[in-house]
Amino acid sequence: MHPISREREILYTVLNFVPAIYILHRKVLNFEGAIVVMADSSGFTLESVRKSLIRQEDTLVFNLIERAKYPIVPQLYDDGNCPILPGSSDSFLESFVKETEAVQAKFGRYQSPEEHPFFPDKLPESLVLPPRTTQILHSAAASININKAIWDIYINKVLPLIASEGRDDNYTSIAGCDLQCLQALSRRIHYGKFVAEVKFKDAPEEYTPAIQAQDRDALMKLLTFESVEEMVKKRVEKKARVFGQDVTLDSNDSQGNFKVNPSVLPRLYGEWVMPLTKEVQVEYLLRRLD
Numbered sequence: 001m002h003p004i005s006r007e008r009e010i011l012y013t014v015l016n017f018v019p020a021i022y023i024l025h026r027k028v029l030n031f032e033g034a035i036v037v038m039a040d041s042s043g044f045t046l047e048s049v050r051k052s053l054i055r056q057e058d059t060l061v062f063n064l065i066e067r068a069k070y071p072i073v074p075q076l077y078d079d080g081n082c083p084i085l086p087g088s089s090d091s092f093l094e095s096f097v098k099e100t101e102a103v104q105a106k107f108g109r110y111q112s113p114e115e116h117p118f119f120p121d122k123l124p125e126s127l128v129l130p131p132r133t134t135q136i137l138h139s140a141a142a143s144i145n146i147n148k149a150i151w152d153i154y155i156n157k158v159l160p161l162i163a164s165e166g167r168d169d170n171y172t173s174i175a176g177c178d179l180q181c182l183q184a185l186s187r188r189i190h191y192g193k194f195v196a197e198v199k200f201k202d203a204p205e206e207y208t209p210a211i212q213a214q215d216r217d218a219l220m221k222l223l224t225f226e227s228v229e230e231m232v233k234k235r236v237e238k239k240a241r242v243f244g245q246d247v248t249l250d251s252n253d254s255q256g257n258f259k260v261n262p263s264v265l266p267r268l269y270g271e272w273v274m275p276l277t278k279e280v281q282v283e284y285l286l287r288r289l290d
C-alpha cells in the first residue's frame with residue numbers, strides 16, 4: 001500500500017464531507033424545494049404571463065399531435081395488468097412516470113416553481129444547486145398541486161378524443177408521449193399561480209376584500225376575462241389546423257386531413273384547461289394573504 005501524503009489525506013477528508021456540506025447549505029439557506037422563484041421579476045407583467053401561456057399552447061398542440069400517432073393500448077393504463085411489467089401493482093404508465101420523475105427530480109426539475117410532480121411522495125433530493133433567482137410567488141403556492149385531477153382528465157377524457165383503442169408494442173414510446181402531454185398540461189394549468197399573482201399585484205384593492213372573505217365566487221368573477229378565453233379557443237383550433245396539416249409540395253396541402261381533429265382543441269381548453277387554470281388561480285389567491 002502506498003502511504004498517502006498529508007495533502008491527499010486532507011483532500012479526501014474534505015471530499016467525504018461534500019455531500020454533508022451541500023445538504024447543510026440547502027437547509028441553512030432554506031433552499032429546500034426551491035419553491036417560488038424566477039430569474040428576474042422586472043419583466044413580470046400580465047402581458048408576459050399571457051405570452052408564456054400562448055407559447056405553451058404550441059407545446060401542448062405539438063405534444064398531442066405526437067401522441068395521436070399511437071393507439072390507446074389498454075395494457076399501459078390498467079393497474080397491475082401489464083404483460084411486460086410483471087410483479088408491479090402500478091400501471092405501466094404510472095411506473096414509467098414515477099421513475100422518470102425520480103430522475104428529473106435529481107436533476108432539479110422540481111426546483112422550478114413552474115413544475116409539479118405527479119407522484120410527489122418519496123422523490124429523491126436534487127443533486128443540482130438551486131438556481132439563483134428572485135422570488136415571485138407567495139410561499140403558499142408550493143402547497144397547490146392538482147395533478148391528480150389532470151391525470152384523470154388526460155387519461156379518461158383527452159386521450160379518447162385524439163386516439164382510439166388498438167395494439168402497439170411500442171409501450172415506452174407511447175408512455176413517453178403521454179408523459180410529454182401530461183407535463184405540458186400540468187405546466188400550463190399550474191401557471192395559473194403566476195397569472196393570479198400578477199393580477200393581484202395589478203389590483204390588490206380589488207382582490208383583497210374577496211380574499212379576506214375567502215369568497216371563491218367573487219375571486220372567480222374578478223379573474224375571468226371571457227373575451228380572452230374566446231380568443232384562446234379560436235387560436236388553439238387554428239394551431240391544430242396549421243401544425244397538424246399534411247405538408248406536401250402540392251399547392252393545396254392537407255385536404256382536410258389533420259393529425260388531431262382541430263375541434264378537439266377548443267373543447268380541451270374550454271372544458272378542462274382554462275377551468276382548471278382558473279381553479280389554480282382561485283386556490284392561490286385564497287392563500288395570497290396568509
Ligand SMILES: C=C(O[C@@H]1C=C(C(=O)O)C=C[C@H]1O)C(=O)O
Nearest residue numbers: 195223224225228229232274277
Ligand atoms: C389566464 C387568464 O385568466 C383567465 C384564464 C384564462 C386561461 O386559462 O387561458 C383566460 C382568461 C381568463 O379568464 C388570463 O386572464 O389571461
